[in-house]
Amino acid sequence: MDALPAGPAPAPRNQMVLGATLASIAMAMLTGGMLAIWALERREAIDAAGTWLPSSVTIPEVPSNIMLIAFLATATFAHWAIWSAKHGDRGHTVFALAATGFVGVLIVNAQLFIYSQMDLPITEGRYGSMFFAVTGTFVVLMVAGIVFSLVAMFRYLGGRTGEPEILTAHAIFWYGLAAVFTAIWFVVYVTK
Amino acid sequence: MTTIDSSPDTATESSAIGRLLAADVDWLTSTDHKKVGRLFLGGGLLGLLATVVVNVLIAVERVSGTSATFAEDTWVQLFSAQRFGLVFGAALPLAVGLAVAVTPLQLGARSIAFPRLAQTGFFMWFGGFVLSIVAVASNGGFGDDADMIDLFLAAHVLMALGLAAGAASIVTSVMTTRAPGMTMRRVPFFAFSTLIFGIGLLIVLPILVGALVYLFVDHRSGAGELFADGVSEYALWAFGQPTTFLFAIPVIGLFAELLPTTFRKRTPLRGVVFAGLSLVGVAALAGSTQQTVFDVPWAGSQLYIGGGDDLRQKVEDVAPWAIFHLLPILGAGLIFLMFLFLAKPEKNSRPHLIGAFPFAVFGFGMVLVGMHGAALLPIVDFGLLGTVFDEASLIYVVYGIALGTMGGIVYWAPKLWGVVLDLAKVGLLALLGVTATVLASFPHYIAGFLNQPAGFRVTDNDLQIWNVIVLVGHSLMAVTVLAFIGLLTQSVLGRGDRSAADDPFDAHTIEWATTSPAPTDNFVDVPMITSAEPLLDRKSANDADGSDS
Numbered sequence: 032m033d034a035l036p037a038g039p040a041p042a043p044r045n046q047m048v049l050g051a052t053l054a055s056i057a058m059a060m061l062t063g064g065m066l067a068i069w070a071l072e073r074r075e076a077i078d079a080a081g082t083w084l085p086s087s088v089t090i091p092e093v094p095s096n097i098m099l100i101a102f103l104a105t106a107t108f109a110h111w112a113i114w115s116a117k118h119g120d121r122g123h124t125v126f127a128l129a130a131t132g133f134v135g136v137l138i139v140n141a142q143l144f145i146y147s148q149m150d151l152p153i154t155e156g157r158y159g160s161m162f163f164a165v166t167g168t169f170v171v172l173m174v175a176g177i178v179f180s181l182v183a184m185f186r187y188l189g190g191r192t193g194e195p196e197i198l199t200a201h202a203i204f205w206y207g208l209a210a211v212f213t214a215i216w217f218v219v220y221v222t223k
Numbered sequence: 224m225t226t227i228d229s230s231p232d233t234a235t236e237s238s239a240i241g242r243l244l245a246a247d248v249d250w251l252t253s254t255d256h257k258k259v260g261r262l263f264l265g266g267g268l269l270g271l272l273a274t275v276v277v278n279v280l281i282a283v284e285r286v287s288g289t290s291a292t293f294a295e296d297t298w299v300q301l302f303s304a305q306r307f308g309l310v311f312g313a314a315l316p317l318a319v320g321l322a323v324a325v326t327p328l329q330l331g332a333r334s335i336a337f338p339r340l341a342q343t344g345f346f347m348w349f350g351g352f353v354l355s356i357v358a359v360a361s362n363g364g365f366g367d368d369a370d371m372i373d374l375f376l377a378a379h380v381l382m383a384l385g386l387a388a389g390a391a392s393i394v395t396s397v398m399t400t401r402a403p404g405m406t407m408r409r410v411p412f413f414a415f416s417t418l419i420f421g422i423g424l425l426i427v428l429p430i431l432v433g434a435l436v437y438l439f440v441d442h443r444s445g446a447g448e449l450f451a452d453g454v455s456e457y458a459l460w461a462f463g464q465p466t467t468f469l470f471a472i473p474v475i476g477l478f479a480e481l482l483p484t485t486f487r488k489r490t491p492l493r494g495v496v497f498a499g500l501s502l503v504g505v506a507a508l509a510g511s512t513q514q515t516v517f518d519v520p521w522a523g524s525q526l527y528i529g530g531g532d533d534l535r536q537k538v539e540d541v542a543p544w545a546i547f548h549l550l551p552i553l554g555a556g557l558i559f560l561m562f563l564f565l566a567k568p569e570k571n572s573r574p575h576l577i578g579a580f581p582f583a584v585f586g587f588g589m590v591l592v593g594m595h596g597a598a599l600l601p602i603v604d605f606g607l608l609g610t611v612f613d614e615a616s617l618i619y620v621v622y623g624i625a626l627g628t629m630g631g632i633v634y635w636a637p638k639l640w641g642v643v644l645d646l647a648k649v650g651l652l653a654l655l656g657v658t659a660t661v662l663a664s665f666p667h668y669i670a671g672f673l674n675q676p677a678g679f680r681v682t683d684n685d686l687q688i689w690n691v692i693v694l695v696g697h698s699l700m701a702v703t704v705l706a707f708i709g710l711l712t713q714s715v716l717g718r719g720d721r722s723a724a725d726d727p728f729d730a731h732t733i734e735w736a737t738t739s740p741a742p743t744d745n746f747v748d749v750p751m752i753t754s755a756e757p758l759l760d761r762k763s764a765n766d767a768d769g770s771d772s
Binding site: 038159 | 398434444
């Protein structure tokens with residue numbers, strides 16, 4: 032039998048972009064599943080005792096709102112990195128990536144500030160453990176996003192400017208994080 | 224120049240050890256998808272063996288009746304080990320392993336997408352699996368030791384993340400590394416099934432991770448309120464039907480893959496097969512909506528559809544059950560119809576019996592029987608909830624997945640190890656495996672209708688005959704798995720006797736165009752694909768050329 036004819040070299044097909052999209056979907060399912068259980072427990076608690084939020088707990092709304100606004104900044108910076116790379120502006124690409132990561136650090140800091148302001152014991156019924164589980168998972172995802180920004184930045188600093196696909200993937204991951212936090216913000220901090 | 228002589232004996236010994244170490248390091252650090260897949264498969268076979276042993280112990284305990292062999296604490300451990308072992312120790316690693324090992328070959332890719340991610344996924348799964356065994360053995364799982372319960376939960380998070388990593392590699396491979404000319408309609412059935420399977424895992428496993436994180440934080444912190452509801456309240460959906468149908472999709476895809484090769488025909492209406500595989504993927508929705516038990520009234524006036532609220536209530540009862548149970552059955556049924564269509568005898572076409580086919584047929588059949596059992600379970604009037612019927616349908620599906628995966632290993636052994644397994648021995652093992660599965664499950668279908676409760680305690684002596692048969696079935700399954708591992712090891716180590724040709728089964732898809740075993744980069748030249756059966760086209764063209772000349 033003759034061998035199959037060799038084809039042309041396969042065209043690049045955006046593996047990083049697809050990978051980041053899949054990661055974003057997985058993040059959305061993770062958070063969505065957790066918030067679904069949260070909603071279920073909340074409804075059962077309200078049906079049983081008329082309240083879900085422990086009476087001693089006050090949620091600081093300002094830092095949570097600022098976190099939401101900060102995600103606008105991360106989305107803008109992440110997209111700025113793509114735009115700069117397209118225009119061959121390495122300096123601004125690196126700066127935009129660094130800014131994305133830095134705002135990410137600020138968001139994590141705001142989350143820690145919320146913890147300190149709420150002064151909520153983790154053993155405060157179902158609410159306590161579930162609050163720390165949801166927001167703690169979000170912090171872990173944020174750390175992954177910050178690491179992604181740093182990796183992309185150091186690749187550009189190191190001269191690997193020929194693979195702009197990573198910047199699109201980076202932006203998609205941060206958009207995913209923004210979507211995840213928007214859901215958490217609405218369910219945990221607004222609906223309470 | 225100074226030379227240092229070493230003792231010849233020492234040199235030989237150290238070089239042997241050195242070679243062994245080098246081989247270990249090569250395997251453990253390799254990003255070759257065939258090695259990563261085989262690591263998953265090896266771990267999955269060991270996990271299956273361990274879970275079958277647990278099943279044997281449970282069966283022994285049931286046969287003992289009221290004179291229990293184990294303490295009640297141990298019962299809990301055994302049941303948690305059974306549930307989690309069947310799904311996370313056996314079904315999932317076997318399915319992911321086969322997909323990682325074979326899918327890039329079928330796509331004409333030089334490697335899997337994100338190979339390091341796939342490799343990391345294996346180590347996460349394996350580490351989690353070992354830790355979960357340690358936890359269960361130390362009274363964790365659903366037991367009493369608080370630290371070990373935490374370890375058990377964390378180990379499952381680790382396993383779920385590892386398997387999701389493998390799934391991400393598979394999905395990205397199918398979407399981005401196909402050979403030139405291979406459109407989605409030309410993707411081989413097995414590769415397509417792994418795409419559906421991978422997407423399903425990426426949807427379902429993160430939800431399980433979320434539930435486990437809740438339980439872990441709640442239990443570890445000492446709050447314990449969520450945990451007091453029981454793990455089953457939040458996580459059992461991932462370890463039972465219909466979510467487990469999702470894990471069987473690669474086995475159904477393998478069955479569809481082997482049909483045209485076995486019956487030497489092209490598959491007509493490939494879109495129907497794709498639709499069938501996708502319909503089984505509806506199980507992912509069942510997982511993502513965390514379905515556990517439906518409540519489906521059936522008999523008498525309850526089936527009568529009246530007006531107003533009555534109708535609405537009936538739709539709410541029946542619709543989720545119909546979507547999550549009947550659609551996957553419909554999907555598998557479409558593949559079965561294709562089997563009947565292709566198996567229809569024709570004058571100029573004789574089937575080509577390949578060793579993998581009996582395994583694939585039996586695996587598919589067992590999964591289908593398990594699906595039907597799971598569909599019957601929620602019908603309230605049968606009174607099957609809380610009986611051994613549920614366990615039996617899970618065993619059907621998981622043992623079906625195991626048989627199907629063994630079929631996949633047999634089929635692609637030429638590409639993975641360069642050997643063809645002995646047809647007669649493989650056929651005997653497939654028969655033994657299906658006998659074991661039927662004996663391990665079907666008696667509990669009957670016992671379920673006779674109201675044998677799901678736990679250990681069996682007080683009704685009339686039911687013992689079914690438990691004895693189940694014990695025989697699980698014991699035979701242990702023999703099947705051991706014999707399969709033995710046969711594979713013997714064939715691989717004695718490769719000289721059974722080395723494989725490049726295309727020993729006269730197959731249609733492009734993995735058979737490369738050498739046996741496949742080289743590290745799979746293909747010397749990436750082939751150009753012009754149809755869904757490129758090898759068959761090439762053979763037909765060669766035959767036509769030969770007859771012309």
